[in-house]
Amino acid sequence: MILKKARVLVVDDDTDVLFAMRMLLRTEVQEVVTEKNPELLLSLLSKQRFDVILLDMNYKSTLGTGNEGLYWLGRIREKAPGSAVIMITAHGEVSTAVRSLKAGATDFLVKPWHNAQLLDTLAAALQPLEAGKAAPAGPAAPRRPASFAEFSLLGESAAMQEVFHKIEKVAPTEANILLLGENGTGKELVAKAIHQKSFRAALPLVTADLAAMSEGIFESELFGHRKGAFTDAREDRTGRFAAASGGTLFLDEIGNISLAQQAKLLTVLQNREVLPVGSNVPVPIDIRLISATNAPLYELAAEQRFRKDLIYRLNTVEITLPPLRARADDVLLLARHFAGIYAARNRKPTPDFEPATLTKLRQHHWPGNVRELQHAVERAVILAEDDVLRPHDFHFSAMDALAVTTLSEGPLQLNEVEKATILRVIERHNGNITKAAKELGLTRTALYRRLEKHDL
């Protein structure tokens, strides 16, 4: 059914909401009826048929428990099983909204909504009606599957298909996810895909790069602080946990935190509340947690450098991103994908790859994984003489080349090779860390970590 033909009922005890809905919908749908009192819902339904009912989750009488919304949802399902129900929920109540989906709601909207988003949600709710089917009763129908290319997450190899399958399965749950994999294998991209495919997608995905947080700012960054808690605390500050409320918190580089930081994190996850620095009033948290690391977490745990009890909190589901060298077919798929992007960005025609180039790319070790490939292709596209990428257009990262050449030169320590390479590359870029990191196939954070490790 199309929006213009739809009959819509809005039930909310906030008259401002009803007014705004009437103003927006009167030109978009055939009929809009608004009702302030949910007690009158059933008599309205016995008089008239509605295609979609927008139902508030909370009414003043139950003080934000969301139970009243769920109750009325149940009654609508009995009385008007053919109507689609969209729950209207406040920020921070998304977990109750998810329960409503299980109880038969078609979708939910978070206040304050964008008008375009409201119209999209209404149109999507009308789709099953258009196909001649009743709106889903009982358990909610799964959301329309989104392809992974939508998140630029590509991969045809069996290993990546397995990853995609896991993402599809775990995204619409509340499970904490631990992403493992080398640098540049796509952990952050996977975290975004999981969030986008989750019921929390309407609320933020907040990232915290733990490697970049020193001991001194860890608590204030994650848990927030109160004005005056320490010298620089001039204002109250919301921590990342609170900022991600109702949404997803992505803790990147979790393997790098100290035992003291691990203990603080564990307490927060166990109690599901944070204590901002300088406050003694705990704040409840409502987040879905995704963590990632390239560190060998289980080896660290065996050496007592990472708490096992924290791992168990993080890894309800574990997804390991395979290194690029283990999926040669994806190398070509990704190389073509990046070539298209960088050619367009640099106003050049999309180049072809000489067969010998493809062989070279397949055989390379890719220590920096997809990030290294992306930068290698970008460089090649920019420097190529014509529309064909040839083997000599690809110069692999200095670190990799040096590591390979030194293998034949006797028992050099890998650490020394790494240190010398980093110094050489930074020197070549006159101290520009961003450019050096790019050439080394590392993130800036990863490069800073290595500088620290080598006392540079």
Ligand SMILES: Nc1ncnc2c1ncn2[C@@H]1O[C@H](COP(=O)(O)OP(=O)(O)OP(=O)(O)O)[C@@H](O)[C@H]1O
């Ligand atoms: N499967 C993929 N398809 C397309 N692009 C990808 C894929 N995997 C990674 N990338 C790209 O490679 C780059 C690195 O990915 P990302 O930052 O997600 O990796 P990471 O594992 O989080 O790295 P790090 O551990 O260094 O933080 C990004 O530009 C990302 O868009």
